[in-house]
Amino acid sequence: TVWQFSSILEGTIIGDDCVIGSGVWIGRNCRLGNGVRLQDKAHITNNTVIGDDVFVGPGVLTMDDKHPRVGNHTYRSCPPTFCDGSSIGAGAVILPDVIIGAGAVVGAGAVVTHDVPSNVTVLGVPARLRIA
Numbered sequence: 355t356v357w358q359f360s361s362i363l364e365g366t367i368i369g370d371d372c373v374i375g376s377g378v379w380i381g382r383n384c385r386l387g388n389g390v391r392l393q394d395k396a397h398i399t400n401n402t403v404i405g406d407d408v409f410v411g412p413g414v415l416t417m418d419d420k421h422p423r424v425g426n427h428t429y430r431s432c433p434p435t436f437c438d439g440s441s442i443g444a445g446a447v448i449l450p451d452v453i454i455g456a457g458a459v460v461g462a463g464a465v466v467t468h469d470v471p472s473n474v475t476v477l478g479v480p481a482r483l484r485i486a
Contacts (some may be wrong), residue, residue, distance in 0.1 A: 363400075375412070387438065401431045405438035411462065413445045421451045437472065464485075 356362070357376040362421050365388035374380070378392045381400035386392075390404050393412040398404070402417055418428075418433040432450040436442070440454045443462030454460065455472030464481040475484040 362411075381418075384433075393444070399431075399433050402433040402435070404436045404457070405440070407439050408436045409441040410436070411442055411444035411446065414442050414448070415446075416448045418450050433469070434466075440470075 356374040358445060359376055360374050360378040362374070362380045363382040365383035369390065371388055371391045372390045373390040374385055374389045374392050375394040375396065377395040378398070381402065383401045384398055384404070386404045386464045387406035387408065389407040392398065392410045393414055396410045396414045397416060399416045407446045416434050419429060420432055434448045434450065434452040434454065436454045437456040442448070442454070442460045443464065444462045445463045446460045447465045448454070448468050452466050453469045455470050456470055457473040458470045459476065460466055460470065460481060461477035464477055466476065466481045470476050476482060477484050
């Protein structure tokens with residue numbers, strides 16, 4: 355299901371049973387697995403890979419440029435990767451080249467600057483392992 359005002363650019367492949375919320379932007383050549391849920395106004399940058407059963411909350415931003423500048427002729431796409439079963443809270447920011455491990459949870463509003471291991475929860479700015 356794709357809701358109103360969403361943009362899905364060329365080359366993107368979407369698996370079965372996915373929901374793309376209102377106002378979502380999905381860049382070129384992305385791959386979404388089965389059962390993915392992208393909530394309203396999420397921004398999925400070019401070449402991002404999203405595994406099966408991944409939840410991306412409203413307003414999540416993903417980045418793929420490590421050195422953003424006008425006229426940057428050395429730009430190389432470095433998108434994040436979301437492994438199966440991961441869950442990203444509302445308003446989180448996922449920086450370039452970050453891997454979100456299988457079953458990992460990213461808290462709302464977190465800024466993820468490094469890879470997140472499988473089956474852990476990270477919170478805060480910058481995102482850090484949640485201590486129980």
